[in-house]
Amino acid sequence: MSDNLISVNNVSVNFDYQENFLSKKQKIHAVQNINIKIKKGSFFGLVGESGSGKTTLGRAILGANKISSGNVIFHDDDKDYDLTNISKLELKEYRKKAQLIFQDPYAALSPRMTVRDIIAEPLEVMKITKNKEETDERVREIASKCRLNLEHLRRFPHAFSGGQRQRISIARALVSSPKFIVADESVAALDVSIQADILNLLKNLRKELNLTYLFISHDLSVVAHVCDVVAVMYLGHIVEIAPSKELFKNPRHTYTKALLSSIPSIDPEKQSKAIELTGEIPSAMNPPSGCVFRTRCPNPGHDCKGGDIEMGLIEVSPGHWVDQCCASSK
Amino acid sequence: MNELLKINNLDVQFDTDEGRITAVENVSLSVKQGEVLGIVGESGSGKSVTAKAIMQLNPGNTIYNEDAEVIIDGENVIKFTSKEDLKKIRGGKVSMIFQEPMASFAPAIKIGDQMVEQLLLHKNIKKEEAKSISLDMLTRVGITDTEKRFNQYAFELSGGMRQRAMIAMALSTMPKLLLADEPTTALDVTIQAQVLKLMKDIIKEYKMGVIFITHDLGVIAQTADQIAVMYLGCVVEKGSVNEILKNPKHPYTKGLIAALPDVNNLDAPLKPIPGNIPSPLDRPTGCVFRTRCPHPTKEGKEGKIDMKLVEVEPGHWVDQCGAKCG
Known part of the structure; x- marks a missing residue:
């Protein structure tokens, strides 16, 4: 039995794109050649700008996107699920074990359902509980774990604030007793004072319910605080992956350095020395050849400027992997 | 006279089906030429409503109090009603940048x-x-x-x-005055850094006054000269950036700063401000922060202390209740 819960092997996700029915079909390379292993009980962080493929990768791991090549394996206690080659029945089982928490708690909850019905819906759809009493029991149990007031179960979502709504979404995701949770920008829409509360809740639930998280965020300071391992994505590739403390103390990839230096400091006297990246993330329709970051790299080496260095991670210290293009240059 | 904008005793209320809601209460602020005033606070604290009141962009059910003053160039623009007058402030002397640029272009x-x-x-x-x-x-x-x-x-x-x-x-x-309402919130950090740098350069070059609204204290620290912290429609603390961020007096300001994840100290636990921002329909009497205050004084907790800013150090104003318990 391995200690990994998820293995992602050489996964690529491409989308077909056609501007109109006369024009040529093009491919969008959303995620390219990703290899990651997520340890049981870990908090795995995925950061990057919008358009870097974080969400696509998260959805691919949940089986919500078609995987173009490679495979994703979910190692359950008694059985492995291969998502590229999964039967309908197995997929149904897998859905109970892997769940998603969305970004916007205002859009994720149906305004016409009571909180109780929202949380109970997965149980009914997946036929986990046998009767109403059992469902109610389970809903109450998970609601109190997520620190929701039980009197609130009869109300509708509009009566709640952002933080409370996010707790409802978390309860809904956890009600089927999953083992793996993808939290896609789950605190991005919240105020800082409430964001800290939700992060603490996620951390506590991990211990209590033996969860493993894939935490997707564009906010590095948040990721740094909750995650054990962080992978930085750029244009569909992972450019650096390391234990979070190592990554923040000793970033090696220029893109990671730029992201870290762009976080505005709360100390007004410490004027930011942001490594300025000119321009924006290129289109995934025709990504640069070789190192994908070279078009925005402030100090590219001679070889990578021409796009002669292929993408590939190399290990610079135990557990710290950097794309070879940036690993060689300082 | 280098004060570009002066807001005195502004109250903003909305008439809704559920009753009259107070969105902003007794706010007084000023912006000098070439100065950036940052307004911070959680959603629902009345930041945007205050800014929109300057251009009278709040919806039709808005009620401003009789003695409110929003003075630009010696004119009380909140009393403007004619189209000609309004044109002067909407896009003329005052311009606004919104959070979501996709929604602001036709x-x-x-x-x-x-x-x-x-x-x-x-x-x-x-x-x-x-x-x-x-x-x-x-x-x-x-x-x-x-x-x-x-x-x-x-x-x-x-x-x-x-x-x-x-x-x-x-x-x-x-414009003489620029209102920037969360201009970088929807952007990635690298793009945010570019846009902030651009804004700073332009503000310096044209010497305009700016009100910069954001919930991100980091962004405020890097751009603003003065800060006003708002909670539930009231300014609870205001002063220079350095003073407020390094020497906060109000428990709410302290809470906001403590809730920020600190990249330099990854082991520090995250400290949320307990509780939720109360609904504007049942605003606490007395000190508006008392329902979430971590260690309130006895009078403060009972709502016996009225909201009033007092100057604790030159240029540093704190609500009197917060000054006592913070």
């Missing part, structure tokens, strides 16, 4: 045409001249291929580019 009109249109409204110039000013402004905010961008629609630009175009448009009429 989707079916070319960006260039929108820029020209507003210039023609506010300045007495010809179309060609307006076009050359617009192109100039687009170059100024770091957009390349301006002639091409000028003829594009908002959806054809990326998020960062749209926000630059929005800034170019807001600045082309040369």
